Amino acid sequence: MTVKERPLLRRAEAARLSDVSNDFAATNPPSGATLELSDVAYHYAGKRGQRTAGLGPINLMVGAGEFLTIVGPSGSGKSTLLSVLAGFLKPQQGQVRLAGQVVSGPDPALTLVQQEHALFPWLTVAGNVAFGLKSQRVPGDEQRRRVAAALAQVGLPEYGERRIHELSGGQRQRVAIARALATRPGLLLLDEPFSALDERTRTDLSEQLRGIWQEQHITVVFVTHNLEEALKLGERVVALRDGMVVLDAPTQELSVEKLRAVMEEG
Numbered sequence: 001m002t003v004k005e006r007p008l009l010r011r012a013e014a015a016r017l018s019d020v021s022n023d024f025a026a027t028n029p030p031s032g033a034t035l036e037l038s039d040v041a042y043h044y045a046g047k048r049g050q051r052t053a054g055l056g057p058i059n060l061m062v063g064a065g066e067f068l069t070i071v072g073p074s075g076s077g078k079s080t081l082l083s084v085l086a087g088f089l090k091p092q093q094g095q096v097r098l099a100g101q102v103v104s105g106p107d108p109a110l111t112l113v114q115q116e117h118a119l120f121p122w123l124t125v126a127g128n129v130a131f132g133l134k135s136q137r138v139p140g141d142e143q144r145r146r147v148a149a150a151l152a153q154v155g156l157p158e159y160g161e162r163r164i165h166e167l168s169g170g171q172r173q174r175v176a177i178a179r180a181l182a183t184r185p186g187l188l189l190l191d192e193p194f195s196a197l198d199e200r201t202r203t204d205l206s207e208q209l210r211g212i213w214q215e216q217h218i219t220v221v222f223v224t225h226n227l228e229e230a231l232k233l234g235e236r237v238v239a240l241r242d243g244m245v246v247l248d249a250p251t252q253e254l255s256v257e258k259l260r261a262v263m264e265e266g
Contacts, residue, residue, distance in 0.1 A: 234251050
């Protein structure tokens with residue numbers, strides 16, 4: 001790939017925009033959207049056309065501005081659920097609604113952060129964060145403001161002109177989160193975004209993410225294998241097994257031991 005992009009933020013301008021980024025984020029907060037799943041099911045075709053493990057049918061409601069964590073063993077349907085929520089898979093049964101509107105495909109009102117950050121190495125940090133904004137045809141001045149605000153929120157206010165290869169793993173995930181935040185989604189989906197990071201970086205990013213959520217009131221659905229992380233981050237935990245919801249409870253009513261017991265039943 002030979003594509004080159006002039007940096008969106010000059011060093012002097014980056015410093016200036018960083019000073020106003022907190023005010024911009026405070027006066028222009030994204031609003032969380034209500035998420036509703038009604039009898040949603042998706043199953044994969046096996047040999048001879050037989051259905052194999054997949055998802056549901058399940059019913060689930062996530063309130064506007066709520067932080068929901070989802071846990072479950074491998075093959076429990078977590079990834080399928082996120083793919084359905086993100087609009088990558090169309091439910092074979094039921095509907096997904098975001099802010100009352102049916103999700104029929106990828107939508108700018110929601111965004112997904114995965115374990116693999118999927119950043120573009122030929123773009124600067126600022127270029128990566130602005131990528132979704134360009135797709136949405138956000139004006140240039142607004143792009144620069146949002147990029148500066150998002151980078152400040154994830155603790156990288158001076159990193160706009162750097163290249164991806166210059167960043168650590170934790171910094172790359174911060175950029176991926178900043179890219180998601182810059183589009184001002186109503187729903188933020190995260191698929192084990194910290195699982196490949198060392199424990200200290202993972203803890204730091206978890207605390208940073210929860211702080212952003214508390215300030216911005218974005219609706220968050222966070223998938224993890226780490227039960228302690230699920231309880232620490234979320235207001236509510238949903239456990240999946242064999243594509244079905246087997247537990248849905250506030251975090252204050254749960255413990256790691258109870259979660260593990262539910263997931264191991266059957």
